[in-house]
Amino acid sequence: MELTGSKFEGELQNGRMEGHARFTFPEGSSVFEGExxxxxFHGDGTLHFPDGGKYVAKWDHGRVVEGRYIFKDGLVWERAGWDYCLGDDRRFYSERVGGIRPAGESLQTNTGVLPPIPQGCFDTGAGYYDPNSSFLYSYTGVQQRKPEKDEIDWITKHCRIQR
Structure with missing residues:
Protein backbone atom coordinates (compact mmCIF):
# COMPACT_ATOMS: atom_id res chain seq x y z
CA MET A 1 0.00 0.00 0.00
CA GLU A 2 3.00 2.24 0.34
CA LEU A 3 2.90 3.03 -3.38
CA THR A 4 -0.68 4.29 -3.27
CA GLY A 5 -0.44 6.16 0.03
CA SER A 6 -3.31 4.16 1.50
CA LYS A 7 -3.19 2.19 4.76
CA PHE A 8 -4.75 -1.18 5.57
CA GLU A 9 -5.33 -2.63 9.02
CA GLY A 10 -6.88 -6.08 9.06
CA GLU A 11 -6.50 -9.67 7.98
CA LEU A 12 -5.02 -10.98 4.74
CA GLN A 13 -5.91 -14.28 3.12
CA ASN A 14 -3.96 -15.39 0.07
CA GLY A 15 -2.49 -11.88 -0.10
CA ARG A 16 -5.96 -10.27 -0.32
CA MET A 17 -7.75 -8.03 2.20
CA GLU A 18 -10.30 -10.26 3.94
CA GLY A 19 -12.52 -10.07 7.07
CA HIS A 20 -13.00 -7.05 9.32
CA ALA A 21 -10.74 -4.20 8.27
CA ARG A 22 -9.92 -0.52 8.42
CA PHE A 23 -8.82 0.96 5.09
CA THR A 24 -7.57 4.55 4.96
CA PHE A 25 -7.50 6.15 1.53
CA PRO A 26 -4.48 8.21 0.39
CA GLU A 27 -3.73 11.28 2.53
CA GLY A 28 -6.49 10.21 4.96
CA SER A 29 -9.19 11.53 2.63
CA SER A 30 -11.67 8.85 3.76
CA VAL A 31 -11.68 5.76 5.95
CA PHE A 32 -13.62 2.53 5.40
CA GLU A 33 -14.38 0.38 8.44
CA GLY A 34 -16.12 -2.91 7.93
CA GLU A 35 -16.05 -6.26 6.21
CA PHE A 41 -15.84 -3.95 0.49
CA HIS A 42 -18.23 -6.82 1.19
CA GLY A 43 -20.88 -7.03 3.93
CA ASP A 44 -21.56 -4.26 6.42
CA GLY A 45 -19.25 -1.26 6.32
CA THR A 46 -19.03 2.48 6.78
CA LEU A 47 -17.16 5.06 4.75
CA HIS A 48 -16.14 7.99 6.98
CA PHE A 49 -15.47 11.33 5.24
CA PRO A 50 -13.19 14.18 6.43
CA ASP A 51 -16.13 16.59 6.86
CA GLY A 52 -17.65 14.31 9.54
CA GLY A 53 -20.25 12.68 7.31
CA LYS A 54 -20.45 8.95 6.77
CA TYR A 55 -22.01 6.44 4.37
CA VAL A 56 -23.33 3.36 6.17
CA ALA A 57 -24.03 0.54 3.74
CA LYS A 58 -24.26 -3.12 2.92
CA TRP A 59 -21.75 -3.98 0.19
CA ASP A 60 -21.53 -6.84 -2.30
CA HIS A 61 -18.12 -7.32 -3.96
CA GLY A 62 -17.35 -3.58 -3.86
CA ARG A 63 -20.83 -2.36 -4.84
CA VAL A 64 -23.46 -0.83 -2.58
CA VAL A 65 -26.56 -2.99 -2.11
CA GLU A 66 -28.29 -0.55 0.23
CA GLY A 67 -27.11 2.39 2.26
CA ARG A 68 -27.66 5.83 3.62
CA TYR A 69 -25.54 8.95 4.06
CA ILE A 70 -25.49 10.59 7.48
CA PHE A 71 -24.30 14.19 7.60
CA LYS A 72 -22.12 15.46 10.46
CA ASP A 73 -25.17 17.08 12.12
CA GLY A 74 -27.17 13.84 12.06
CA LEU A 75 -29.33 14.55 9.01
CA VAL A 76 -29.90 11.23 7.23
CA TRP A 77 -30.11 11.09 3.43
CA GLU A 78 -31.91 8.19 1.86
CA ARG A 79 -32.86 7.86 -1.79
CA ALA A 80 -36.58 7.41 -1.06
CA GLY A 81 -38.55 10.14 0.71
CA TRP A 82 -35.88 12.87 0.61
CA ASP A 83 -37.59 16.23 1.08
CA TYR A 84 -34.86 18.44 2.56
CA CYS A 85 -34.01 21.67 0.70
CA LEU A 86 -36.47 21.07 -2.13
CA GLY A 87 -38.76 23.66 -3.64
CA ASP A 88 -39.37 26.73 -1.52
CA ASP A 89 -38.30 25.19 1.81
CA ARG A 90 -34.75 26.49 2.25
CA ARG A 91 -34.46 26.03 6.03
CA PHE A 92 -31.27 24.65 7.51
CA TYR A 93 -31.55 21.20 9.09
CA SER A 94 -31.09 22.70 12.57
CA GLU A 95 -34.08 24.98 11.82
CA ARG A 96 -36.21 22.01 10.78
CA VAL A 97 -35.37 20.26 14.04
CA GLY A 98 -35.37 23.24 16.42
CA GLY A 99 -37.54 25.79 14.64
CA ILE A 100 -36.76 29.09 12.96
CA ARG A 101 -35.22 31.83 15.10
CA PRO A 102 -36.87 35.21 15.61
CA ALA A 103 -36.32 38.05 13.11
CA GLY A 104 -32.85 39.51 13.42
CA GLU A 105 -31.42 36.22 14.74
CA SER A 106 -31.69 34.24 11.50
CA LEU A 107 -29.01 31.66 10.79
CA GLN A 108 -26.54 32.15 7.96
CA THR A 109 -25.13 28.64 8.40
CA ASN A 110 -26.60 25.44 9.82
CA THR A 111 -24.48 25.76 12.98
CA GLY A 112 -24.86 29.52 13.34
CA VAL A 113 -21.07 29.96 13.16
CA LEU A 114 -19.68 31.79 10.13
CA PRO A 115 -16.35 30.42 8.92
CA PRO A 116 -13.58 33.04 9.01
CA ILE A 117 -12.62 34.34 5.58
CA PRO A 118 -10.32 37.20 4.51
CA GLN A 119 -11.68 40.72 4.23
CA GLY A 120 -13.14 41.52 0.81
CA CYS A 121 -13.75 37.84 -0.01
CA PHE A 122 -17.07 36.10 -0.70
CA ASP A 123 -18.31 33.11 1.35
CA THR A 124 -19.48 30.46 -1.16
CA GLY A 125 -20.58 27.91 1.45
CA ALA A 126 -17.80 25.53 0.42
CA GLY A 127 -14.93 27.98 0.83
CA TYR A 128 -14.39 31.52 -0.37
CA TYR A 129 -13.80 33.49 -3.55
CA ASP A 130 -11.02 36.11 -3.52
CA PRO A 131 -11.71 38.77 -6.18
CA ASN A 132 -8.09 39.98 -5.98
CA SER A 133 -6.65 36.65 -7.11
CA SER A 134 -9.79 35.46 -8.98
CA PHE A 135 -9.49 32.04 -7.30
CA LEU A 136 -11.69 29.88 -5.07
CA TYR A 137 -10.12 28.71 -1.81
CA SER A 138 -11.08 26.16 0.84
CA TYR A 139 -11.84 27.61 4.28
CA THR A 140 -8.33 26.52 5.30
CA GLY A 141 -6.86 28.76 2.58
CA VAL A 142 -5.88 26.07 0.06
CA GLN A 143 -6.29 27.32 -3.50
CA GLN A 144 -8.90 25.19 -5.31
CA ARG A 145 -9.55 26.50 -8.81
CA LYS A 146 -10.32 29.51 -10.97
CA PRO A 147 -14.10 29.86 -11.53
CA GLU A 148 -15.72 30.73 -14.86
CA LYS A 149 -17.10 34.24 -15.41
CA ASP A 150 -20.76 33.22 -14.94
CA GLU A 151 -19.87 31.57 -11.61
CA ILE A 152 -18.02 34.70 -10.48
CA ASP A 153 -21.04 36.81 -11.43
CA TRP A 154 -23.33 34.55 -9.37
CA ILE A 155 -20.96 34.55 -6.36
CA THR A 156 -20.57 38.33 -6.30
CA LYS A 157 -24.34 38.80 -6.62
CA HIS A 158 -25.54 36.20 -4.09
CA CYS A 159 -22.80 35.36 -1.57
CA ARG A 160 -21.95 37.08 1.71
CA ILE A 161 -18.91 39.37 1.53
CA GLN A 162 -16.56 39.75 4.48
CA ARG A 163 -16.28 43.48 5.20
Missing part, protein backbone atom coordinates in the same frame (compact mmCIF):
# COMPACT_ATOMS: atom_id res chain seq x y z
CA UNK A 36 -13.93 -7.05 3.16
CA UNK A 37 -13.74 -10.05 0.87
CA UNK A 38 -11.21 -10.71 -1.88
CA UNK A 39 -9.86 -7.15 -1.52
CA UNK A 40 -13.27 -5.46 -1.87
Missing amino acids: MKDGM
Whole structure:
Protein backbone atom coordinates (compact mmCIF):
# COMPACT_ATOMS: atom_id res chain seq x y z
CA MET A 1 0.00 0.00 0.00
CA GLU A 2 3.00 2.24 0.34
CA LEU A 3 2.90 3.03 -3.38
CA THR A 4 -0.68 4.29 -3.27
CA GLY A 5 -0.44 6.16 0.03
CA SER A 6 -3.31 4.16 1.50
CA LYS A 7 -3.19 2.19 4.76
CA PHE A 8 -4.75 -1.18 5.57
CA GLU A 9 -5.33 -2.63 9.02
CA GLY A 10 -6.88 -6.08 9.06
CA GLU A 11 -6.50 -9.67 7.98
CA LEU A 12 -5.02 -10.98 4.74
CA GLN A 13 -5.91 -14.28 3.12
CA ASN A 14 -3.96 -15.39 0.07
CA GLY A 15 -2.49 -11.88 -0.10
CA ARG A 16 -5.96 -10.27 -0.32
CA MET A 17 -7.75 -8.03 2.20
CA GLU A 18 -10.30 -10.26 3.94
CA GLY A 19 -12.52 -10.07 7.07
CA HIS A 20 -13.00 -7.05 9.32
CA ALA A 21 -10.74 -4.20 8.27
CA ARG A 22 -9.92 -0.52 8.42
CA PHE A 23 -8.82 0.96 5.09
CA THR A 24 -7.57 4.55 4.96
CA PHE A 25 -7.50 6.15 1.53
CA PRO A 26 -4.48 8.21 0.39
CA GLU A 27 -3.73 11.28 2.53
CA GLY A 28 -6.49 10.21 4.96
CA SER A 29 -9.19 11.53 2.63
CA SER A 30 -11.67 8.85 3.76
CA VAL A 31 -11.68 5.76 5.95
CA PHE A 32 -13.62 2.53 5.40
CA GLU A 33 -14.38 0.38 8.44
CA GLY A 34 -16.12 -2.91 7.93
CA GLU A 35 -16.05 -6.26 6.21
CA MET A 36 -13.93 -7.05 3.16
CA LYS A 37 -13.74 -10.05 0.87
CA ASP A 38 -11.21 -10.71 -1.88
CA GLY A 39 -9.86 -7.15 -1.52
CA MET A 40 -13.27 -5.46 -1.87
CA PHE A 41 -15.84 -3.95 0.49
CA HIS A 42 -18.23 -6.82 1.19
CA GLY A 43 -20.88 -7.03 3.93
CA ASP A 44 -21.56 -4.26 6.42
CA GLY A 45 -19.25 -1.26 6.32
CA THR A 46 -19.03 2.48 6.78
CA LEU A 47 -17.16 5.06 4.75
CA HIS A 48 -16.14 7.99 6.98
CA PHE A 49 -15.47 11.33 5.24
CA PRO A 50 -13.19 14.18 6.43
CA ASP A 51 -16.13 16.59 6.86
CA GLY A 52 -17.65 14.31 9.54
CA GLY A 53 -20.25 12.68 7.31
CA LYS A 54 -20.45 8.95 6.77
CA TYR A 55 -22.01 6.44 4.37
CA VAL A 56 -23.33 3.36 6.17
CA ALA A 57 -24.03 0.54 3.74
CA LYS A 58 -24.26 -3.12 2.92
CA TRP A 59 -21.75 -3.98 0.19
CA ASP A 60 -21.53 -6.84 -2.30
CA HIS A 61 -18.12 -7.32 -3.96
CA GLY A 62 -17.35 -3.58 -3.86
CA ARG A 63 -20.83 -2.36 -4.84
CA VAL A 64 -23.46 -0.83 -2.58
CA VAL A 65 -26.56 -2.99 -2.11
CA GLU A 66 -28.29 -0.55 0.23
CA GLY A 67 -27.11 2.39 2.26
CA ARG A 68 -27.66 5.83 3.62
CA TYR A 69 -25.54 8.95 4.06
CA ILE A 70 -25.49 10.59 7.48
CA PHE A 71 -24.30 14.19 7.60
CA LYS A 72 -22.12 15.46 10.46
CA ASP A 73 -25.17 17.08 12.12
CA GLY A 74 -27.17 13.84 12.06
CA LEU A 75 -29.33 14.55 9.01
CA VAL A 76 -29.90 11.23 7.23
CA TRP A 77 -30.11 11.09 3.43
CA GLU A 78 -31.91 8.19 1.86
CA ARG A 79 -32.86 7.86 -1.79
CA ALA A 80 -36.58 7.41 -1.06
CA GLY A 81 -38.55 10.14 0.71
CA TRP A 82 -35.88 12.87 0.61
CA ASP A 83 -37.59 16.23 1.08
CA TYR A 84 -34.86 18.44 2.56
CA CYS A 85 -34.01 21.67 0.70
CA LEU A 86 -36.47 21.07 -2.13
CA GLY A 87 -38.76 23.66 -3.64
CA ASP A 88 -39.37 26.73 -1.52
CA ASP A 89 -38.30 25.19 1.81
CA ARG A 90 -34.75 26.49 2.25
CA ARG A 91 -34.46 26.03 6.03
CA PHE A 92 -31.27 24.65 7.51
CA TYR A 93 -31.55 21.20 9.09
CA SER A 94 -31.09 22.70 12.57
CA GLU A 95 -34.08 24.98 11.82
CA ARG A 96 -36.21 22.01 10.78
CA VAL A 97 -35.37 20.26 14.04
CA GLY A 98 -35.37 23.24 16.42
CA GLY A 99 -37.54 25.79 14.64
CA ILE A 100 -36.76 29.09 12.96
CA ARG A 101 -35.22 31.83 15.10
CA PRO A 102 -36.87 35.21 15.61
CA ALA A 103 -36.32 38.05 13.11
CA GLY A 104 -32.85 39.51 13.42
CA GLU A 105 -31.42 36.22 14.74
CA SER A 106 -31.69 34.24 11.50
CA LEU A 107 -29.01 31.66 10.79
CA GLN A 108 -26.54 32.15 7.96
CA THR A 109 -25.13 28.64 8.40
CA ASN A 110 -26.60 25.44 9.82
CA THR A 111 -24.48 25.76 12.98
CA GLY A 112 -24.86 29.52 13.34
CA VAL A 113 -21.07 29.96 13.16
CA LEU A 114 -19.68 31.79 10.13
CA PRO A 115 -16.35 30.42 8.92
CA PRO A 116 -13.58 33.04 9.01
CA ILE A 117 -12.62 34.34 5.58
CA PRO A 118 -10.32 37.20 4.51
CA GLN A 119 -11.68 40.72 4.23
CA GLY A 120 -13.14 41.52 0.81
CA CYS A 121 -13.75 37.84 -0.01
CA PHE A 122 -17.07 36.10 -0.70
CA ASP A 123 -18.31 33.11 1.35
CA THR A 124 -19.48 30.46 -1.16
CA GLY A 125 -20.58 27.91 1.45
CA ALA A 126 -17.80 25.53 0.42
CA GLY A 127 -14.93 27.98 0.83
CA TYR A 128 -14.39 31.52 -0.37
CA TYR A 129 -13.80 33.49 -3.55
CA ASP A 130 -11.02 36.11 -3.52
CA PRO A 131 -11.71 38.77 -6.18
CA ASN A 132 -8.09 39.98 -5.98
CA SER A 133 -6.65 36.65 -7.11
CA SER A 134 -9.79 35.46 -8.98
CA PHE A 135 -9.49 32.04 -7.30
CA LEU A 136 -11.69 29.88 -5.07
CA TYR A 137 -10.12 28.71 -1.81
CA SER A 138 -11.08 26.16 0.84
CA TYR A 139 -11.84 27.61 4.28
CA THR A 140 -8.33 26.52 5.30
CA GLY A 141 -6.86 28.76 2.58
CA VAL A 142 -5.88 26.07 0.06
CA GLN A 143 -6.29 27.32 -3.50
CA GLN A 144 -8.90 25.19 -5.31
CA ARG A 145 -9.55 26.50 -8.81
CA LYS A 146 -10.32 29.51 -10.97
CA PRO A 147 -14.10 29.86 -11.53
CA GLU A 148 -15.72 30.73 -14.86
CA LYS A 149 -17.10 34.24 -15.41
CA ASP A 150 -20.76 33.22 -14.94
CA GLU A 151 -19.87 31.57 -11.61
CA ILE A 152 -18.02 34.70 -10.48
CA ASP A 153 -21.04 36.81 -11.43
CA TRP A 154 -23.33 34.55 -9.37
CA ILE A 155 -20.96 34.55 -6.36
CA THR A 156 -20.57 38.33 -6.30
CA LYS A 157 -24.34 38.80 -6.62
CA HIS A 158 -25.54 36.20 -4.09
CA CYS A 159 -22.80 35.36 -1.57
CA ARG A 160 -21.95 37.08 1.71
CA ILE A 161 -18.91 39.37 1.53
CA GLN A 162 -16.56 39.75 4.48
CA ARG A 163 -16.28 43.48 5.20
